[in-house]
Amino acid sequence: MKKAETATAGPLAGLRVVELAGIGPGPFAAMLLADLGAEVIRIDRPGETARLAPERDATRRGRRSLTLDLKCAAAVAVLLRLVETADALIEGFRPGVAERLGFGPEICLARNPRLVYGRMTGFGQSGPLAEAAGHDLNYIALAGVAHGIGRAEAPPVPPLNLVGDYGGGAMFLVVGVLAALLERTRSGSGQVVDAAMAEGAALLMTPFYALHAAGLWQDRRAANLLDGGAPFYDTYATADGKYLSIAALEPKFFAELARRIGLDDAFVKGQYDQALWPALRAALTAIIATRSRETWAKILEGTDACALGVLSLAEAPLHPHNRARGSFIEINGVTQPAPAPRFSRTPPAPPRPPTPPAAESATILAELGLDAEALRASGALGG
Numbered sequence: 001m002k003k004a005e006t007a008t009a010g011p012l013a014g015l016r017v018v019e020l021a022g023i024g025p026g027p028f029a030a031m032l033l034a035d036l037g038a039e040v041i042r043i044d045r046p047g048e049t050a051r052l053a054p055e056r057d058a059t060r061r062g063r064r065s066l067t068l069d070l071k072c073a074a075a076v077a078v079l080l081r082l083v084e085t086a087d088a089l090i091e092g093f094r095p096g097v098a099e100r101l102g103f104g105p106e107i108c109l110a111r112n113p114r115l116v117y118g119r120m121t122g123f124g125q126s127g128p129l130a131e132a133a134g135h136d137l138n139y140i141a142l143a144g145v146a147h148g149i150g151r152a153e154a155p156p157v158p159p160l161n162l163v164g165d166y167g168g169g170a171m172f173l174v175v176g177v178l179a180a181l182l183e184r185t186r187s188g189s190g191q192v193v194d195a196a197m198a199e200g201a202a203l204l205m206t207p208f209y210a211l212h213a214a215g216l217w218q219d220r221r222a223a224n225l226l227d228g229g230a231p232f233y234d235t236y237a238t239a240d241g242k243y244l245s246i247a248a249l250e251p252k253f254f255a256e257l258a259r260r261i262g263l264d265d266a267f268v269k270g271q272y273d274q275a276l277w278p279a280l281r282a283a284l285t286a287i288i289a290t291r292s293r294e295t296w297a298k299i300l301e302g303t304d305a306c307a308l309g310v311l312s313l314a315e316a317p318l319h320p321h322n323r324a325r326g327s328f329i330e331i332n333g334v335t336q337p338a339p340a341p342r343f344s345r346t347p348p349a350p351p352r353p354p355t356p357p358a359a360e361s362a363t364i365l366a367e368l369g370l371d372a373e374a375l376r377a378s379g380a381l382g383g
Contacts, residue, residue, distance in 0.1 A: 010037020010348030015087045015181070018079070019063065020070075021045055021357075022092035024136070024161065025169030025197065026120050027059045030090055032174050034062030035339035037348050038087075041364060043068050043079065044357035046382020058336040060354035066365070067358035067381055075380035076102045081368050083108045088116040088177050095125045105192045115190040116180040120173050122164075124196035136164035136197070143168070143202035144209075152222035152229075168200030225249065231281035232257075232271065235310055242293035243310035244300075246284065257305035261287050261296075 015038040019030035027042075034040040040063035054060055066082075068075040080103060083089060089108060091098055098104045098119075105117045122139050123129040129142075140146045140163050141156075150157035176193035184190060211217035211224075223229040232254050235243045248254040251271055258268045263283060270276045288296065293309045300307040311319060317328035317335050329338045332353050339348050361381060362372045375381050 009346065010035070011343055011346045013037035013346070015039065016041070016085060017177075018043065018082055018086045018089045020089070020091040020093070020098075021048075022120070024092075024165040025173060026090055026092035028166055028170040029118070029120065029173045029177075031059050031062060032170065033088075033177070035348055035351055037346070040064075041066055041082065041086075043070070043082075045069070046358075048357070054356040055332055055354055056334050057354050058331065058334055061331060061336075061351040062354075063352075064360040064364060065355055065357050066361045069380060069382045070101050070103070072379045073102070074375060074378040078365070078368070078370060078375065078380060079103055080108070080111050081370070082364075083115060084112050085368075086112065086115060087181060088118060090118040090120065090173065090177070092120040095121060095130050109190055109192075113189055114184060116177050116184065116193060117190065118173055118177045118180075118193045118195065120169060120195050120197075122197045124199060125194045136161035139164040139168065139196075139198040140201045142198045143205060145201050145205055147219075148208065148221060148227055150221045152220070154221070156221070163204065164197045164201050167204055168202070169195065169197035172200035172203070229277075231277050231284055234281075234284075236285055236288035238291060238293040238296060238309075239289055240292040240294075244288050244293055244296050244307060245310050246288075246307045248306040253304050253306045256303060257300070257307060260299055260303065260305050263287060 012033060015033075017030065017033050017038050017040045019026065019040055019042045021027070021042055021044045030040050030042065042060070042063050042065045044065050044067045046067050046069050050057065066078075068078055070076055070079065083103070099106075105119075108115055108117055119125060121130070122134040123132060123142075137146060137158050140159075143164075145163055146156045146158075148156075149159050173193065173195040176195050180191050180193055208217055212219060217224050218229075221227060225233060228234050230249075232246060232248045235245050238244055246257065248257040251268070254271050255268050257263070258265065267276065267280045267283065271280075291299075296307070297309050301309075316322060322328055327338055327340075328335055329350065330336070331351060339351060358381070365372045365375065372381070
């Protein structure tokens with residue numbers, strides 16, 4: 001089976017990735033690879049329903065879909081045929097499931113020794129919690145992340161599912177897959193990438209573990225420079241009920257902020273005196289509350305005051321900077337973030353719209369030299 005001419009631009013053009021459909025980090029990792037030019041073929045499960053219509057699910061963008069019932073031996077045979085043509089595979093089953101179904105790493109690497117087999121789990125392929133169910137908040141709790149996010153004397157706050165699923169999971173899975181593909185250019189051999197969300201989230205905390213070991217980070221919420229403990233690194237309500245973010249950490253930036261908002265110079269001189277922090281917070285709260293977010297934006301945006309309005313999902317795509325950069329795009333009527341980062345010589349093509357499950361099953365099977373009707377009769381494609 002030749003690789004389809006569907007991804008001809010971007011730094012990953014020419015690579016084929018097989019994605020075994022899942023939720024959260026797996027699809028997001030596959031989207032990132034597709035955004036960068038890889039040809040990604042998504043294996044959907046027959047009859048599966050989703051809260052979001054597939055055509056409007058931005059994380060499905062950029063790839064083709066083939067529906068297979070992987071509990072059926074004939075479907076597994078199709079998958080293994082596809083694996084023979086692939087550079088990488090991504091799966092997010094619990095440990096041991098892929099092996100039981102007949103497409104674990106040992107079998108796939110026997111069929112294609114150059115394959116990079118990417119595994120995405122919460123706790124990893126081994127260890128006491130390996131087979132336990134969990135979600136983002138559980139993984140970042142185990143990693144020591146959740147403990148540090150939130151207000152003092154209040155419970156930890158779930159940071160959406162950005163830190164575990166996407167930061168600790170999808171991003172590290174992509175890093176691992178790309179690193180293994182790069183190593184393959186030297187060795188000629190594939191390998192297994194064991195990406196665990198809990199470990200990725202823990203790795204994101206490396207600077208804070210270092211600061212804590214050095215006695216420079218208190219192990220409690222809202223007591224440090226970057227967790228809302230410092231009044232010059234926090235958000236404040238504006239006169240119109242919206243919010244302004246202030247991140248003037250360095251003295252020169254804090255001095256610029258103070259000058260522009262009319263803050264007493266005594267606070268500038270004692271910026272890092274924690275005894276002054278309660279009074280400084282009260283002063284900032286009172287000053288920022290006197291004007292609207294948009295008024296503050298006119299005063300502070302584009303300066304070295306390190307202060308910007310907190311924008312909503314509806315507002316962010318409309319900001320002049322985001323518009324100038326093309327940071328957001330629209331596909332199928334859905335406004336969504338554009339592919340990132342940018343490349344000077346091999347920019348990716350605009351992402352192809354997401355397609356429903358099975359939309360291109362017949363085409364993909366024909367490319368493999370297989371009869372879709374015969375496979376449907378065998379039950380490989382589901383009901």
